[in-house]
Amino acid sequence: MFKRAKQSRVFQDVVDQIQEAILTKKLAPGTRLPAERDLKEMFNTSRGTLREALRVLEQKGLIEIKLGVAGGAIVKQIDTDPLMESLALLIQSGEVSLEHLSEFRIKIEGSLVELATERASPKDIEELERLQARARHCYDIQDWESFLKTDEAMHTYIGTMTRNPVFQFVQKSIHDNIHRYYQDFLPMNRERTLENLQDFDKIITAMKSKNGAAASAIITDHVQRFHDKMTGKRP
Amino acid sequence: MFKRAKQSRVFQDVVDQIQEAILTKKLAPGTRLPAERDLKEMFNTSRGTLREALRVLEQKGLIEIKLGVAGGAIVKQIDTDPLMESLALLIQSGEVSLEHLSEFRIKIEGSLVELATERASPKDIEELERLQARARHCYDIQDWESFLKTDEAMHTYIGTMTRNPVFQFVQKSIHDNIHRYYQDFLPMNRERTLENLQDFDKIITAMKSKNGAAASAIITDHVQRFHDKMTGKRP
DNA sequence: AAGAACAAAATGGTTTAACCATTAGGATTA
DNA sequence: TAATCCTAATGGTTAAACCATTTTGTTCTT
CATH class of the missing domain: 1.20.120.530 (GntR ligand-binding domain-like)
Incomplete structure (x- = not known):
């Protein structure tokens, strides 16, 4: 009848929020997300947890992550x-x-x-x-x-x-x-x-x-x- | 002509190794992987990096992660x-x-x-x-x-x-x-x-x-x- | 002035060590 | 016997630091 209540996985909540923003086009493809050190503040979480969330989003094909200064998570055009x-x-x-x-x-x-x-x-x-x-x-x-x-x-x-x-x-x-x-x-x-x-x-x-x-x-x-x-x- | 050489992402190497083992049936569905603290030793990496790898494998549907004692990463039967x-x-x-x-x-x-x-x-x-x-x-x-x-x-x-x-x-x-x-x-x-x-x-x-x-x-x-x-x- | 070499800074990638939360299973008790 | 509680193993999270890569600007050389 009921599903088990959401387990407390902080990174999942971060994934959901960012995914929602991307799917509703609040974040358009090409947009660069703030740096990890800023995002972690926004979500009030640790950098490790935040990075697990980014890893999931990357695997889903929703973002792409670039290295170096001016790098970071960039919203991808969804493809197959x-x-x-x-x-x-x-x-x-x-x-x-x-x-x-x-x-x-x-x-x-x-x-x-x-x-x-x-x-x-x-x-x-x-x-x-x-x-x-x-x-x-x-x-x-x-x-x-x-x-x-x-x-x-x-x-x-x-x-x-x-x-x-x-x-x-x-x-x-x-x-x-x-x-x-x-x-x-x-x-x-x-x-x-x-x-x-x-x-x-x-x-x-x-x-x-x-x-x-x-x-x-x-x-x-x-x-x-x-x-x-x-x-x-x-x- | 050439692809850029593999970037040094340790967690990707861990993902590849575990994925390879699962796909070649060296790890059968239902098998329980060692605990994170043990895996991190085997791969000679930190726990954070190892967890990013597990997150990716989970997202790919190759493993499932359970909480508590006797929990851990369990190899899943691949499905759609x-x-x-x-x-x-x-x-x-x-x-x-x-x-x-x-x-x-x-x-x-x-x-x-x-x-x-x-x-x-x-x-x-x-x-x-x-x-x-x-x-x-x-x-x-x-x-x-x-x-x-x-x-x-x-x-x-x-x-x-x-x-x-x-x-x-x-x-x-x-x-x-x-x-x-x-x-x-x-x-x-x-x-x-x-x-x-x-x-x-x-x-x-x-x-x-x-x-x-x-x-x-x-x-x-x-x-x-x-x-x-x-x-x-x-x- | 042009180009090459270098330096600085921002950013992702990794490490370490500690603590919190959940859960199976055993120990205890009624 | 059954309910309750305790324990320990395990994943989840946090914090602070350092490493590696890359862009950008600066300086030096010609």
Whole structure:
């Protein structure tokens, strides 16, 4: 029925107060908080306790701490980095496997591409073609590592095109984490890379003609093939 | 080209060492770390610095700290709570809106229900029917708050049925966050609640006959209607 | 005047030693 | 036997000092 009353953790109270101020924009991104020695006076606490609070806020991605004179705690623009770090922990701990991620991709990436197609601006298409050209160059000089990076950038950019930060986070974190362990499971070679290039050619073509359904179908198949290779159904 | 060399932050080194030990299962969940006064000796550091490290690990969700004798830092089973907290921060900061979340739901929840249908065990269906009965009871006594909680529990349970932690996290975090701000946008009433009940009746029926496509279609429509109401397209 | 070298000061990072608050478990008592 | 109290281990907090880094201004050299 009731929750246990708040334990007396002074630093938690400091965290809450500063977090509240940041979330309600009383402290805008870029703002520099007072020095630790001043903050400790304001909160009527010791410097050690205050620093524990700052450590927590830093870990949450709400502030960034710089050294030296003119240094201090600076309010950060909130981003998805802490989210991605948490996901990486789940993967590294084995709680989430690459197969799990890959299965999720199969279900989501088609919808994502469809949305991106609907909302694509001419500039977006240009950027995709620029990335695709770079990928082709990497293929030509057989630089698989750079190819993978470009591939990741393309997927991530398609996420951006949805104009929806949830999709953007999903896309970024999936590909960031998949690529981090890619080599262990599925080393790139000439054949796979070429297949990848051709798929993206088709996707960009479909996007240009605003054919979201087609683009979705192509990438879903693309992802499905990747999943099958990884899980060894078609080794 | 190069990253700046690691800054001398002793507590970060302590964090890394303990995190490494946890992720590689050298420290299993449930294990109790030595007392702070002992750890500080092992790492050859001061207690303050050590505590900053513990604070970070606690924030990451890797350990839990208990008070009193026989207390201390206990290795936690990693879960999705830190991920959900990060998402909540993004929402509270306005970086992600409920409309963004809702749009994401429309695209994903159909696939999720389809997967859940494929993998549903008889026990799962029983559990869903139990929850549905509870929801009906809440409807009968017009307890909208409990109804919402039960509704959230059903969605979350369907996530569990996918047997894929990624879907589980997505479902949990979406509904946890949507319901947190539900009342502000869309207060429940007799009509909406009844509609909700009927939709779930259909979904469970479709699941029982292993008709994933039908279940998917029903919930997608359900979510779409919710989204339209919230964004005011059909007020 | 321009640039290089140096010095000063502010700030975060760390250390030490002490005391307070909480809690499990044993000792005591009714 | 059961309730109560005491003890000791452990996390939480405080205080004062010193170290390390970095910006900024000053001085010296050419």
